Amino acid sequence: MTKTATPVSATHVDLDQLSINTVRTLAMDAVQQADSGHPGTAMALAPLAYVLWLRHLKYNPANPEWRDRDRFVLSAGHACMLLYSVLYLTGYEITLDDIKNFRQWGSKTPGHPERGMTPGVEATTGPLGQGTGNAVGMAIAEAQLAALYNRGGPGHEIFNHYTYFLASDGDLMEGISHEACSLAGHLKLGKLIGFYDDNRITIDGSTDLAFSDDTARRFESYGWHVQRLEDGNDLEAIDAAIVAAQRERARPSLIIVRTHIGWGSPNKQDTADAHGAPLGVEEIRLTKQNLGWPSTEPFFVPEEALERWRSAKPRGARMESDWRKRWDAYRAEHPDLAAELDRRFAGRLPEGWDAALPAFGPKDALATRAASGKVLNAIAAKIPELIGGSADLTGSNNTELKGAGVFSATNHTGRNFHFGIREHGMGAAMNGLALHGGFIPFGGTFLIFSDYMRPSIRLAALTHLRTIYVFTHDSIGLGEDGPTHQPIEQLAALRAIPNLVVIRPSDATEVVEAWRAAVTHRIGPVALVLTRQKVAAIDRTKYAPAAGLLKGAYVLADSSNPELVLVGTGSEVELVLGAYEKLKAEGRRPRAVSMPCMEYFAKQPESYRASVLPPDLPLVAVEAGSPQPWQRWLDRSGVVLGIERFGASAPYQRIYQEFGLTVEHVVDTARSLL
Numbered sequence: 001m002t003k004t005a006t007p008v009s010a011t012h013v014d015l016d017q018l019s020i021n022t023v024r025t026l027a028m029d030a031v032q033q034a035d036s037g038h039p040g041t042a043m044a045l046a047p048l049a050y051v052l053w054l055r056h057l058k059y060n061p062a063n064p065e066w067r068d069r070d071r072f073v074l075s076a077g078h079a080c081m082l083l084y085s086v087l088y089l090t091g092y093e094i095t096l097d098d099i100k101n102f103r104q105w106g107s108k109t110p111g112h113p114e115r116g117m118t119p120g121v122e123a124t125t126g127p128l129g130q131g132t133g134n135a136v137g138m139a140i141a142e143a144q145l146a147a148l149y150n151r152g153g154p155g156h157e158i159f160n161h162y163t164y165f166l167a168s169d170g171d172l173m174e175g176i177s178h179e180a181c182s183l184a185g186h187l188k189l190g191k192l193i194g195f196y197d198d199n200r201i202t203i204d205g206s207t208d209l210a211f212s213d214d215t216a217r218r219f220e221s222y223g224w225h226v227q228r229l230e231d232g233n234d235l236e237a238i239d240a241a242i243v244a245a246q247r248e249r250a251r252p253s254l255i256i257v258r259t260h261i262g263w264g265s266p267n268k269q270d271t272a273d274a275h276g277a278p279l280g281v282e283e284i285r286l287t288k289q290n291l292g293w294p295s296t297e298p299f300f301v302p303e304e305a306l307e308r309w310r311s312a313k314p315r316g317a318r319m320e321s322d323w324r325k326r327w328d329a330y331r332a333e334h335p336d337l338a339a340e341l342d343r344r345f346a347g348r349l350p351e352g353w354d355a356a357l358p359a360f361g362p363k364d365a366l367a368t369r370a371a372s373g374k375v376l377n378a379i380a381a382k383i384p385e386l387i388g389g390s391a392d393l394t395g396s397n398n399t400e401l402k403g404a405g406v407f408s409a410t411n412h413t414g415r416n417f418h419f420g421i422r423e424h425g426m427g428a429a430m431n432g433l434a435l436h437g438g439f440i441p442f443g444g445t446f447l448i449f450s451d452y453m454r455p456s457i458r459l460a461a462l463t464h465l466r467t468i469y470v471f472t473h474d475s476i477g478l479g480e481d482g483p484t485h486q487p488i489e490q491l492a493a494l495r496a497i498p499n500l501v502v503i504r505p506s507d508a509t510e511v512v513e514a515w516r517a518a519v520t521h522r523i524g525p526v527a528l529v530l531t532r533q534k535v536a537a538i539d540r541t542k543y544a545p546a547a548g549l550l551k552g553a554y555v556l557a558d559s560s561n562p563e564l565v566l567v568g569t570g571s572e573v574e575l576v577l578g579a580y581e582k583l584k585a586e587g588r589r590p591r592a593v594s595m596p597c598m599e600y601f602a603k604q605p606e607s608y609r610a611s612v613l614p615p616d617l618p619l620v621a622v623e624a625g626s627p628q629p630w631q632r633w634l635d636r637s638g639v640v641l642g643i644e645r646f647g648a649s650a651p652y653q654r655i656y657q658e659f660g661l662t663v664e665h666v667v668d669t670a671r672s673l674l
Contacts, residue, residue, distance in 0.1 A: 040274030060316030075131025089309035129174035137432020179425025185222030232259035373398025388442035389417030397444030427456025482649030506573035552601025
């Protein structure tokens with residue numbers, strides 16, 4: 001095993017090595033100054049980054065959002081100093097002071113890459129495997145946009161870019177990498193190129209402790225083109241491998257690069273010590289000496305190396321200028337298509353997108369999942385960027401877009417996706433579609449399986465991505481499938497995620513407003529939570545309009561000088577209204593409230609919230625799930641009729657009865673408070 005780099009005299013070091021070692025030393029110095037971070041992988045991968053950024057990657061540091069740029073996703077987010085160093089050196093709006101402020105409050109260089117915080121960072125990564133799934137979604141986005149909008153033949157394409165990702169041993173151990181890469185191989189995403197950093201070290205030590213996969217054969221079995229590079233410092237071999245991968249348009253490519261973590265460190269190369277901790281002042285001194293580095297000064301950037309890296313700026317400007325000439329010609333020849341693309345990438349909805357929204361009447365007793373399918377198809381006809389599918393539950397989730405085709409290896413124009421039984425991979429790919437721009441992705445599964453995609457949902461919320469989740473079979477109301485499939489804690493868990501909007505509509509009329517909210521909500525994801533069982537339609541001629549959903553909670557029915565508030569969500573609003581009518585008939589003065597979205601309600605002015613839930617009135621909340629989220633609304637005497645145990649296998653009517661979720665129990669509870 002190689003233990004040291006070959007010492008090179010500072011007076012004879014060639015410009016390639018000087019430029020590469022600039023990345024290595026910046027990574028060492030930044031982690032040391034922060035006293036926290038991961039220097040070793042950045043040191044090992046500096047040659048790969050050098051070849052990729054200066055010879056192949058299509059980007060313009062002056063315009064990080066250039067539409068036809070190549071996308072690069074650092075799935076191994078712990079190696080972020082590699083990315084930050086390269087972004088600074090190539091001329092993005094990152095300064096050397098930003099590098100010095102690595103991992104500090106308010107810095108552009110956080111501990112793991114965050115989209116929107118650092119110019120040039122394409123995805124928020126860190127949880128291993130997520131970036132790999134994001135890259136798959138980005139490659140899908142490029143393929144569809146190219147299929148739909150390119151005109152004029154080779155050389156005239158307005159969408160013609162690659163998606164690259166860099167994965168570590170940890171990324172490939174996480175199960176999401178299997179889900180995402182299996183899907184990518186099936187779809188033959190030929191412009192997706194991955195690098196696997198085969199450094200054979202994790203935090204605990206050698207990968208031999210827990211990982212003995214034949215990664216090459218694994219990816220070959222997915223249908224990927226696989227290359228192996230035995231020396232991660234061989235610049236020409238890296239260059240040739242990238243060229244070969246770019247030419248392989250019939251399938252995605254993986255380049256396995258054998259590297260040595262902490263390259264150049266005399267005592268810590270190829271050890272776990274180089275992975276997740278500073279090397280130490282003395283080891284950094286020895287490493288710089290070993291690399292033939294011309295200065296002991298921290299954060300020293302040789303002028304020649306900076307000049308070499310900054311050659312990326314005029315190169316990028318030329319590439320974007322060439323593209324803009326094509327774009328101007330395209331706009332002149334296809335003004336309608338160009339205007340549509342501008343609208344899509346700006347995140348604006350088409351004029352009149354909601355004109356075809358269905359109207360449901362008091363006789364339309366439907367499962368809210370069924371109503372959702374009708375609404376989705378009505379708006380999808382007007383919103384071409386709305387694309388998605390289901391994790392093998394298309395018919396159950398009602399997520400099929402009628403007549404829109406299926407995205408496949410041979411049809412990149414289809415808007416329906418069969419993600420397979422891959423909830424986690426689906427979530428990450430949806431994030432990639434949203435990150436790429438030009439799409440509003442949606443994905444469906446049972447609410448119980450939101451647990452399988454929760455990490456992807458959390459990152460969508462953290463990154464404020466415009467994704468929509470269609471979660472059906474939302475409670476014990478799914479009945480006979482039993483407790484393994486009946487969600488109890490999932491609503492509470494989703495509501496606990498900052499920036500995620502959770503909407504549980506009570507009937508078909510609220511479903512219309514839920515979808516209106518979902519597609520107009522531009523900053524952050526939205527989860528629609530829908531029933532399997534039919535629910536009665538609320539007679540809106542008798543009760544309040546469903547547009548109140550947009551405020552999160554609203555008064556459905558009221559009494560003069562009310563003495564009690566009954567509030568519910570989803571299918572339990574039917575119980576609330578039933579109890580309201582019974583109490584009213586007894587001469588009581590109840591108020592009935594629907595609260596489809598706690599997040600929207602929490603953002604209303606205090607005066608509005610108090611007008612719906614007066615703080616001096618007792619409250620009975622009804623929801624077939626964990627009562628935990630209701631505690632924030634119980635700063636008064638009140639009771640939550642929820643569920644704090646797992647469900648059971650039986651017809652749903654019997655389960656509701658056994659769990660006390662009935663009109664009679666709501667009435668009895670209300671009486672006890674009065």
